[in-house]
Amino acid sequence: xxxxxxxxxxxxxxxxxxxxxxxxxxxxxxxxxxxxxKVIDAAVSKTYGGQRSIHWLEVFAGGRAFxxxxxxxxxxxVKAFADYHVGIKGPLMTPVxxxxxxxxxxxxxxxxxxxxxxxxxxFKGIDSPVKHPERVNMVVFRENTEDIYAGIxxxxxxxEARRFFDFLKQEMHVTKVRFPNxxxxxxxxxxxEGTKRLxxxxxxxxxxxxxxxxxxxxxxxxxxxxxxxxxxxxxxVGEDAFAGKVRMDxxxxxxxxxxxxxxxxxxxxxxxxxxxxxxxxxxLAAQVGGIGIAPGAxxxxxxxxxxxxxxxxxxxxxAGENKANPCSILLSAVMMLQHLGWNEAADAVTQAMERCFExxxxxxxxxxxxxxxxxxxxxxxxxALIASLL
Ligand code: NAI
Numbered sequence: 001x002x003x004x005x006x007x008x009x010x011x012x013x014x015x016x017x018x019x020x021x022x023x024x025x026x027x028x029x030x031x032x033x034x035x036x037x038k039v040i041d042a043a044v045s046k047t048y049g050g051q052r053s054i055h056w057l058e059v060f061a062g063g064r065a066f067x068x069x070x071x072x073x074x075x076x077x078v079k080a081f082a083d084y085h086v087g088i089k090g091p092l093m094t095p096v097x098x099x100x101x102x103x104x105x106x107x108x109x110x111x112x113x114x115x116x117x118x119x120x121x122x123f124k125g126i127d128s129p130v131k132h133p134e135r136v137n138m139v140v141f142r143e144n145t146e147d148i149y150a151g152i153x154x155x156x157x158x159x160e161a162r163r164f165f166d167f168l169k170q171e172m173h174v175t176k177v178r179f180p181n182x183x184x185x186x187x188x189x190x191x192x193e194g195t196k197r198l199x200x201x202x203x204x205x206x207x208x209x210x211x212x213x214x215x216x217x218x219x220x221x222x223x224x225x226x227x228x229x230x231x232x233x234x235x236x237v238g239e240d241a242f243a244g245k246v247r248m249d250x251x252x253x254x255x256x257x258x259x260x261x262x263x264x265x266x267x268x269x270x271x272x273x274x275x276x277x278x279x280x281x282x283x284l285a286a287q288v289g290g291i292g293i294a295p296g297a298x299x300x301x302x303x304x305x306x307x308x309x310x311x312x313x314x315x316x317x318x319a320g321e322n323k324a325n326p327c328s329i330l331l332s333a334v335m336m337l338q339h340l341g342w343n344e345a346a347d348a349v350t351q352a353m354e355r356c357f358e359x360x361x362x363x364x365x366x367x368x369x370x371x372x373x374x375x376x377x378x379x380x381x382x383x384a385l386i387a388s389l390l
Pocket of ligand 1: 028032090091092093094104292309310311312313314315316317318323324325326327328365
């Protein structure tokens with residue numbers, strides 16, 4: 001039996017040989033995912049002397065699923081991630097037409113993965129556009145299921161948009177729509193439950209990682225009930241369950257974008273809504289030069305489900321050329337090891353990466369900005385990482 005199980009308190013029980021479903025992904029997925037598995041297997045084996053191992057189970061989504069099964073997201077894939085609790089995925093192409101906006105969004109919604117977790121730190125040797133990238137060390141908790149991203153919107157000129165406007169005018173006495181006949185409409189649901197589970201997760205993480213400072217990032221000055229509600233409910237979590245354990249403050253989103261550039265050392269754990277979180281995590285990743293190597297995970301802590309993922313796309317322009325950088329999916333796998341409680345193996349991979357970068361070993365996209373850069377192919381970089389494992 002090598003399946004992860006869950007206790008009634010939502011604690012993962014991880015066997016020494018653990019089944020982990022993975023999606024290879026499209027485009028460069030075929031190169032970076034095997035490279036990631038090779039490095040992770042080597043790190044786990046070396047760290048635990050063969051006592052622990054990962055049993056990888058391939059499941060399908062995206063173009064590879066369509067070729068095999070005629071569907072982009074087979075039900076069995078969603079079921080595997082639900083049953084095995086923890087999995088990892090490479091990048092997926094977004095199908096054109098066909099009613100699926102994004103396979104990633106479909107997976108997140110299907111499994112109610114309400115936290116999008118993005119840690120942001122700098123690696124010595126990586127080129128950055130700011131003077132002190134080493135001062136950035138933040139973890140973003142982005143709400144993943146609500147907000148204007150919920151996909152409730154109607155196209156300008158459609159019958160639905162007209163009916164929605166009629167409802168606003170007649171039932172809600174709204175007079176502020178400037179150009180009603182040519183307006184598209186979107187709805188921004190933000191709930192107390194949705195906010196509180198996200199902010200609670202951020203606080204638990206802050207306590208566990210010994211960085212007990214959480215900042216709520218919002219636009220509650222303008223959107224008083226949605227973003228303002230997020231701030232109010234967020235503080236309630238800080239004052240109730242985490243009183244005395246977490247220092248909580250808040251920052252208006254536009255001020256946060258300035259402050260994160262000017263005094264990044266002032267922030268630790270960030271809890272924010274879906275759209276703000278999208279902007280904030282990409283800006284912070286750019287600040288440490290890591291937009292192409294940033295890791296991420298989508299998690300539901302209560303259900304014990306988590307999918308770790310490469311945050312970039314399928315890079316069709318370089319696919320098949322052994323040029324792709326595996327660091328995004330690899331650092332996501334490091335997060336996965338931490339999530340499993342295998343911190344020693346996680347640290348071993350991170351330290352091997354630090355050593356490689358310091359010596360100038362990296363794939364071409366990073367090596368070209370390093371003074372001592374020695375560009376390697378995807379496979380060769382994975383081998384260099386394995387050789388650097390202590
Ligand atoms: P992209 O991220 O695939 O590529 C943008 C640029 O970054 C390209 O020049 C590419 O060569 C480079 N790049 C990306 N990852 C790299 C890596 N690991 N190593 C070296 N260079 C890398 O974005 P694009 O071109 O907009 O999207 C291509 C496809 O990927 C689309 O179908 C899109 O929908 C999908 N996509 C999937 C995502 C996911 O599964 N999480 C996220 C973003 C896009």
